[in-house]
Amino acid sequence: MTNQELMARDLAHIWHPCTQMKDHETIPIIPIKRAKGVYLYDFDGNAYIDGISSWWVNLFGHANPYINAKIKEQVETLEHVIFAGFTHEPIVRLSERLCALTGMDKCFYADNGSSAVEVALKMAFHYHKNRGERRPYFLSLTNSYHGETLGALAVGDVALYKETYREILITTLQTPVPKDRSQESAIQALEVLEEILKERGYEISAMIVEPLVQCAGSMHMYHPLYLTKARELCQQYGVLFIVDEIAVGFGRTGTMFAYEQAGIRPDFICLSKGLTGGYLPLAVVLTTNEIYGAFYCDYLEYKAFLHSHSYTGNATACAAANATLDIFESENVLERNRIKAEHIAARLEAFRDLPNVADVRQRGMIAAIELKGYDPRERIGLQINQFCLKEGIFIRPLGNVVYTMPPYVIETDELDRIFDTIFKAMTTKA
Numbered sequence: 562m563t564n565q566e567l568m569a570r571d572l573a574h575i576w577h578p579c580t581q582m583k584d585h586e587t588i589p590i591i592p593i594k595r596a597k598g599v600y601l602y603d604f605d606g607n608a609y610i611d612g613i614s615s616w617w618v619n620l621f622g623h624a625n626p627y628i629n630a631k632i633k634e635q636v637e638t639l640e641h642v643i644f645a646g647f648t649h650e651p652i653v654r655l656s657e658r659l660c661a662l663t664g665m666d667k668c669f670y671a672d673n674g675s676s677a678v679e680v681a682l683k684m685a686f687h688y689h690k691n692r693g694e695r696r697p698y699f700l701s702l703t704n705s706y707h708g709e710t711l712g713a714l715a716v717g718d719v720a721l722y723k724e725t726y727r728e729i730l731i732t733t734l735q736t737p738v739p740k741d742r743s744q745e746s747a748i749q750a751l752e753v754l755e756e757i758l759k760e761r762g763y764e765i766s767a768m769i770v771e772p773l774v775q776c777a778g779s780m781h782m783y784h785p786l787y788l789t790k791a792r793e794l795c796q797q798y799g800v801l802f803i804v805d806e807i808a809v810g811f812g813r814t815g816t817m818f819a820y821e822q823a824g825i826r827p828d829f830i831c832l833s834k835g836l837t838g839g840y841l842p843l844a845v846v847l848t849t850n851e852i853y854g855a856f857y858c859d860y861l862e863y864k865a866f867l868h869s870h871s872y873t874g875n876a877t878a879c880a881a882a883n884a885t886l887d888i889f890e891s892e893n894v895l896e897r898n899r900i901k902a903e904h905i906a907a908r909l910e911a912f913r914d915l916p917n918v919a920d921v922r923q924r925g926m927i928a929a930i931e932l933k934g935y936d937p938r939e940r941i942g943l944q945i946n947q948f949c950l951k952e953g954i955f956i957r958p959l960g961n962v963v964y965t966m967p968p969y970v971i972e973t974d975e976l977d978r979i980f981d982t983i984f985k986a987m988t989t990k991a
């Protein structure tokens with residue numbers, strides 16, 4: 562089998578995500594035969610460093626021997642069982658560990674990030690309803706991204722994904738995200754938030770935020786003070802606080818969870834992506850006994866949260882998640898990432914002075930370089946993506962923002978290859 566052959570068979574029957582399929586008349590689709598560590602291998606023998614962790618999911622490399630072994634063990638024992646009326650050991654253990662890590666009390670499972678967001682939104686609305694309050698609106702940040710299902714899309718604000726569907730989405734409220742990483746811009750944004758809450762807080766169920774980094778929103782970063790104060794303000798107005806840690810959770814920003822840097826305790830935490838180390842689809846919404854209690858009563862009061870997904874609580878996925886947490890516990894991951902993040906910071910310096918760079922930003926293991934001076938029709942991000950692929954580096958810029966969010970097992974010389982190649986792409990294309 563060659564790349565060519567598999568690509569032709571793919572295009573005959575497959576419609577790929579987030580893709581204008583006509584692009585593939587000229588841009589090859591790359592069949593991946595196998596992967597190991599940070600490397601993806603195609604059918605023609607080329608290797609690519611997975612510079613974005615396969616869409617932000619992979620933490621400890623592809624074909625990680627430890628996670629592989631734990632998954633194999635699990636499928637030989639129990640691959641999956643309906644999760645209403647039944648339970649299993651991997652999920653009980655996982656839930657205990659997630660609650661211990663976050664200080665939350667209860668876990669509700671789903672199977673992808675968007676569904677976790679839907680769960681948190683529905684639960685927040687339903688919580689108020691069970692207590693006799695009608696709060697039909699949700700509040701989110703401008704430039705936010707929370708997934709692609711209709712509810713998640715409605716609280717999101719990336720026009721590229723949202724605009725087409727606007728007329729069929731529920732009405733939500735948006736408040737400005739701080740415009741940069743400064744404390745001043747956080748304070749400005751908080752003033753607007755306070756106005757909105759004063760005026761309409763009584764009809765808002767919950768505020769949902771991506772803590773510290775809006776990843777799909779071009780890796781936009783803001784000051785933790787915003788989170789600290791926004792949480793406080795929401796509490797004053799009875800508005801629940803949802804942190805969407807789907808992208809930034811599990812160490813991406815330097816702490817296990819990004820919200821920790823703001824010293825807050827949210828009402829809901831949404832997790833997915835890195836939860837299984839990038840192996841299997843799984844998502845969870847963590848919440849408090851306070852929320853749980855508003856649903857807990859005699860059946861005939863009809864206050865139960867009647868939400869489910871067929872693959873909820875999949876045992877194999879939970880085994881992968883437990884294996885991922887084992888690695889966090891045994892390998893001092895956050896500390897080792899700190900050293901890698903310092904190396905990333907040093908490598909980013911060289912980009913600051915390039916004439917086509919508007920901004921360089923980093924938070925932990927997320928690094929972004931924002932370009933300027935290109936017409937969107939040039940699709941500079943795509944050009945850089947294609948250039949880098951030829952050099953054995955896989956990155957996938959967001960418009961004119963080039964970024965890397967690598968698996969944590971990446972070595973210094975591999976990071977160097979990523980930055981050398983991006984630098985070459987940017988100076989060749991400039």
Ligand SMILES: *Cc1c(COP(=O)(O)O)cnc(C)c1O
Nearest residue numbers: 673674675706707708805807808
């Ligand atoms: C990816 C992402 C989602 C959606 O998760 P899916 O598993 O792709 O549905 C939601 N919120 C954030 C912040 C994300 O990055």
